[in-house]
Amino acid sequence: MTENKEMQSMDEEVTLFQSAKKVLVGGVCSSTRLNRATGQPFFARSGNGSRVLGYDNKEYIDCCCSHGAVLLGHNSPDVNQAIRKSLDMGTLCSYETEYHQEVARKICRLVPCAEKVRFTNSGTEATMHLLRACRAYTGKDKIIRFEGHFHGYHDYVYIGGHTPLDYLKSGNRVPYRESEGIPEEMTKYVISIPFNDTGILEKTIKKHRDQVACVILEPINYNSGCIVPSREYMKIMRGLTKENNILLFYDEIQSCFKIGAAGAQGYYGIIPDVCTLGKALGGGVPLSAMCGRKEIMDLFRPVGNVEHSGTFNAHLYSIMAANAFLDIIAKEDFYSKLEALCLKLHGGIECLLTRSQVKGRIQYLGARFGLFFGIDKEVTNYRESVEHDKGLMLRFIREMADRGVYFHDYGGSACHHGISIAHTQEDIDKILNASEDTLKVLQESK
Ligand code: PMP
Numbered sequence: 510m511t512e513n514k515e516m517q518s519m520d521e522e523v524t525l526f527q528s529a530k531k532v533l534v535g536g537v538c539s540s541t542r543l544n545r546a547t548g549q550p551f552f553a554r555s556g557n558g559s560r561v562l563g564y565d566n567k568e569y570i571d572c573c574c575s576h577g578a579v580l581l582g583h584n585s586p587d588v589n590q591a592i593r594k595s596l597d598m599g600t601l602c603s604y605e606t607e608y609h610q611e612v613a614r615k616i617c618r619l620v621p622c623a624e625k626v627r628f629t630n631s632g633t634e635a636t637m638h639l640l641r642a643c644r645a646y647t648g649k650d651k652i653i654r655f656e657g658h659f660h661g662y663h664d665y666v667y668i669g670g671h672t673p674l675d676y677l678k679s680g681n682r683v684p685y686r687e688s689e690g691i692p693e694e695m696t697k698y699v700i701s702i703p704f705n706d707t708g709i710l711e712k713t714i715k716k717h718r719d720q721v722a723c724v725i726l727e728p729i730n731y732n733s734g735c736i737v738p739s740r741e742y743m744k745i746m747r748g749l750t751k752e753n754n755i756l757l758f759y760d761e762i763q764s765c766f767k768i769g770a771a772g773a774q775g776y777y778g779i780i781p782d783v784c785t786l787g788k789a790l791g792g793g794v795p796l797s798a799m800c801g802r803k804e805i806m807d808l809f810r811p812v813g814n815v816e817h818s819g820t821f822n823a824h825l826y827s828i829m830a831a832n833a834f835l836d837i838i839a840k841e842d843f844y845s846k847l848e849a850l851c852l853k854l855h856g857g858i859e860c861l862l863t864r865s866q867v868k869g870r871i872q873y874l875g876a877r878f879g880l881f882f883g884i885d886k887e888v889t890n891y892r893e894s895v896e897h898d899k900g901l902m903l904r905f906i907r908e909m910a911d912r913g914v915y916f917h918d919y920g921g922s923a924c925h926h927g928i929s930i931a932h933t934q935e936d937i938d939k940i941l942n943a944s945e946d947t948l949k950v951l952q953e954s955k
Contacts, residue, residue, distance in 0.1 A: 543918075544906070544917060544918045545903055545918050545920065545921060546902075546903040546904070546905075546906035546907040546910070546916075546918045546921075547906070547907060547910050547918075551563065551573075551915065551917075552564040554566075555583075555584075556571070556579075556583025556584055557582075557583050557584045558582045558583060558584065558929075558931035558932075559571055559582055559583075559928070559929060559931045559932040559933065559936045560583070561583065561915060567913065568913065569910070569913055569914060569915035570913060570914045570915065570932070570936050570939055570940055571583070571915050571929075572909075572914055572915060572916045572917075572926045572927065572928065572940065573915055573916060573917035573926065573927075574927050574928065574929050575788075575793060576788065576917065576925075577731075577763050577767065577788045577789060577876075577877060577925065577927055578788040578789060578791065578793050579789075579792070579793045579929055580766055580767065580789040580792075580834075580838075580876060580929050580930060581792055581793070581834065581837060581929060581930055581931060582929040582930060582931020582932070583793070583929075583931070585792060585793070585833075585837075585931070587792075587833045587834075587836075587837055588792035588793060588794075588830045588833050588834060590833070591792075591829040591830050591832060591833035592794070592826045592829060592830055594829055595825040595826040595828070595829040595830075596826065598825060600825065600826065601824075601825040602820065602821060602824045602825065603820055603821075603822075604825075606825060606828070608825065608828050608829055608832055609628070609823055609828055611832060612626075612628075612828050612831050612832050612835065613625075613626040613628075615832070615835045615836075615839075616786070616798060616800060616835070617800075619770045619771055619835070619839075620765070620770075620771060620772060620774065620775075620784065620786065620800055621771055621774050621775060621780045622759070622774055622780050622781050622782065622783065622784050622800060622801055622802065623784070623800035623801065624800075624801065624802055624803040624806065625800070625801065625802075625803050625806035625807070626798050626799070626800050626806075627798065627799045627800075627806060627809055627817065628796060628797070628798050628799075628822055628823035628827075628828070629797050629798070629799065629817070629819065629822050629823070630795045630796065630797060630819070630821055630822060630824075630827075631661070631787065631795060631797055632660075632661050632760075632762035632763075632785060632787040632788065632797050633661030633662050633663055634661075634797065634819070635661075635762065635785040635786075635787055635797040635798065635799050636660045636661045636663070636665075636666060636725070636760055636762070636785055637661065637663045637665060637666075638799060638809075638815075638817040639758065639783055639785055639799040639801070640652065640665050640666070640722070640723070640725070640758070641815055641816075641817070642783070642799070642801075642805055642806070642808050642809060642815045642817075643722045643723040643756045643758060643783065643805070644722045645808050645813070645814070645815045646722070646756065646804075646805050646808055647721075647722040647723070647754065647755070647756060649719070649720055649721055649722040649755075650698055650720065650722060651697075651698050651699070651700060651717060651720040651721045651722065652665070652666075652698060652699060652700070652721065652722060652723055652724075652725055653700045653701075653702065653713060653714070653717070653721055653723070653724045653725070653755075654666065654669060654670070654699060654700070654701055654702075654724075654725050654726070655701065655702060655703070655704040655726050655727075655730070655891075656669065656670070656671075656672060656677070656701055656702065656703050656704060656890065656891040656892065657670065657671060657704060657730060657732065657733035657736070657890065657891025657892075657894060658670055658704065658725075658726055658727045658730055658732060658733070658760070658891075659671070659727065659732035660725060660727075660760050660762075661762075662688075664691045664692065664695045665695070665698065665699075666699075666725070667686070667687045667688055667691060668684045668685065668686050668687060668691060668695060668696055668699045668701070669684030669685055669687075669696075669699050669700075669701025670687055670701070670732075671687060671732075671733075671891070671922070672684075672685035672687075672701070672891075673685070674892070674895045677892065683696050684696050684699045684700070684701045685701075700713060700717060700721070703890050703891070703892060704726070704730060704736065704738065704889075704890045704891065705736070705738050705739075705742060705889045705890050706890070707742060707745050710724075710745070710746060710749065711745070711749060714749045714750070714753050714755065715753070718753040718754070718755065721753075721755050722755070722756060723750075723755060723756040723757065723758045723782075723783075724746065724750050724755055724756075724757055724758065725758040725760055726746075726758070726759065726760065727759075727760050727761075727763065727764065728743065728759045728760075728761065728764055728772075728773035728774070728776075728777065728781075729763075729764045729767075729768070729773050729776075729874055729875075730891075731763045731764065731877050731879070731924070731925040732763070732924060732925065733879070733888075733890075733891045733894045733923060733924070734872055734879025734880070734881055734888060734894050734897070734922075734923030734924060734925070735872040735873055735874060735877060735878055735879035735925060736872065736879075736888060736889060736890065736891075736894070737872070737874050740777050740778075740779070743777045743779045744777075744779055746779075747779050747780075747781075750782075756781075756782040756783060756805070757781040757782050757783075758781060758782065758783050758784065758785075759772075759773060759774060759781040759783075759784040759785075760784070760785050761773055761774070761784045761785060761786050761787075762785050762786065762787035762788055762797065763787075763788060763877070763925065764875070765784075765786040765787070765788070765789060765790060766786075766789045766790065766834075766838055767789065767874075767875035767876040767877055767927070768874055768875030768876075769844055769875070770838055770839065770844070772784070772786070776874075781801075782801055782802055782805060783799070783800065783801030783802070783805055783806075784799075784800050784801065785797060785798065785799055785800070786798045786800065789834070790831050790834065791827045791830050791831050791834070792830040792831060792833060792834035793830070794826060794827045794830045795821075795824075795827055796823070796824075796827035796828065796830070796831050799817075843930065846930060847875075847876055847930050850928060850930075850932055850934070850937060851873065851875065851876055851878075851928065853934065853937045854878075854928060854937045854940060854941070855871060855873040855878055857937065857940075857941040857944075858871045858878075858880075858941070858944055859871050861941065861944050861945050861948055862948070865948040865949075865951075865952055866952045866955065867882070867901070867948050867951045867952050867955070868882065868883050868884065868885050869881060869882045869883070869884070869885065869901075869948075870884055870885050870886075870887075870888070872887070872888060876927045876928060876929070877925045877926065877927035878925065878926055878927060879923050879924065879925055879926070880902065880905070880923065880926065881894065881897045881923050882897055882898040882901035882902050882905065883896065883897055883898030883901060884896055884897055884898075888923070894922075894923045895922070897922070897923045899920070899921025899922060900921065901951060902918075902921045902922070902923070903918060903921045904951060904954075905947055905951065906918050908943075908946075908947040908950055908951070909943055909944070909947055912942075912943035912946060912947065913939070913943065914939070914940050914943045914944075
C-alpha cells in the first residue's frame with residue numbers, strides 16, 4: 510500500500526470510529542458492542558438458526574454467532590426446551606441439582622484433562638479463578654502468557670496480550686496494560702512472550718521457573734485470527750512445563766467444541782493440567798467451566814482453601830442448556846456435518862482470495878476462522894498479525910453487511926469469525942457470493 514492510501518485508510522477508520530462513538534455517547538446504554546465498520550453496534554430484533562434480524566428489518570446471515578457462543582445457531586429448539594424445563598423447576602439459582610452432576614460427568618467423559626469440573630458464568634471469571642488455583646497449587650505467583658492471546662478482562666490477564674505494535678517496538682520490557690485502571694503492580698506477575706517460538710519459551714521457562722505458576726495459552730489462537738501452532742511446539746511446551754514444576758493451562762473458552770468434543774487437547778493429543786471451557790458450552794447462555802486434575806481442583810473450597818463462589822454460578826437454566834448442548838454434539842453426525850460446512854466455506858474463501866487481486870488470507874480450524882488483509886503468507890504469531898490492513902478489513906465488513914452477511918468488527922484487527930451447525934449449504938453459497946462481490950469492489954477501489 511502506498512503511504513497515501515495508508516493515510517486515507519487510517520482517516521477513514523478514525524472517521525468511522527468518531528461517528529460510531531457519537532451513537533454510543535448519545536444513549537444511556539453504555540454498549541461494548543460497537544462495530545466500527547458499520548458505525549454502530551448491531552441492534553438485533555431476533556435471531557433464528559443462521560440468521561439475525563436487525564432493527565433495519567434486514568435479515569443477515571450471521572458470521573459472528575455470538576462470538577462463538579451459538580454453535581447450534583440462534584433459537585435452538587433443544588436449548589430452548591431445556592431452558593423451559595428449568596423455568597418449570599422454578600428458575601433455581603444458588604442450589605445444586607442432579608443436572609449439575611450430569612453435565613460435569615459428561616464434560617469429564619469428553620474433555621481429556623477434566624477429572625473434576627467447577628462451573629462459573631463467563632470466561633473471564635473462569636480464567637481468574639483457575640489462575641488462583643494454579644498459584645495455590647504451585648506456591649508461585651507469576652504467569653507466562655503469549656502476545657495476542659486473550660483470556661478475559663480481569664487484571665491478572667488484561668496485560669501483555671494485544672499490545673500496540675509501537676509499544677512492542679519501543680523495547681519497553683514492562684508488559685503493556687490493555688486498559689486504564691489496571692494497577693502497575695499487576696505487571697510484575699505477567700511475563701508476556703511471542704507465541705510459536707520454542708527458543709524463547711525454553712529460555713523464559715528456565716529463567717523464571719521458580720516464580721512461575723503456569724503457562725496459560727489459547728491452544729488455538731483464535732483471538733489473533735486463528736493461529737495454529739505445530740503439534741511439536743505443543744509437545745515441547747508440555748515437556749518444559751512438566752520438567753519445571755509449572756502447570757499447563759489451556760484456555761479453551763473459544764476452542765472448546767469447535768473442532769471436536771475433546772477441544773484442542775483432543776486435536777493435538779497433548780493434555781494440559783487444567784483448562785477452561787465456555788462460550789459454546791452453554792448453547793448461547795452464560796456458562797463456563799474450570800476443569801483439571803483432581804488434586805488441583807480439590808484446592809477449591811470447601812475441600813481446599815481456594816475461594817470461588819458466586820450467587821449466579823451454574824444457574825440452572827445454563828446447566829440445563831449445557832446438558833442439551835452436550836447431547837447434541839455427541840450425536841454421531843454432528844462434527845461430520847459441521848466439518849462439511851466449514852470445508853465449503855473456508856475452501857471457498859481461500860479460492861476467492863487466491864483469484865482476487867486483493868492481498869489477503871484466511872486461516873481456519875474447526876468452526877472459526879480469521880481473515881487477514883494485506884498479508885498472503887501464513888501468520889504464525891501476533892506480531893505478524895498486526896501487519897494486517899485494518900482499513901481493508903473494515904471495508905470488507907461493511908460491504909458484506911450491505912450484502913446481508915454480518916461480521917463483527919474487532920477494531921479492524923484480525924480476530925475470529927464463524928458459523929454454526931444451523932448454517933446451510935445455501936447460506937455458505939450466499940456468503941461466498943457476497944465475498945466474491947465484495948472482493949471485486951475492494952479490488953476496483955484499489
Ligand atoms: N478466553 C478466551 C480464549 C476467549 O476467547 C474469551 C472471550 N472472547 C474469554 C476468555 C473471555 O470470555 P467471556 O467473554 O465469556 O468473559
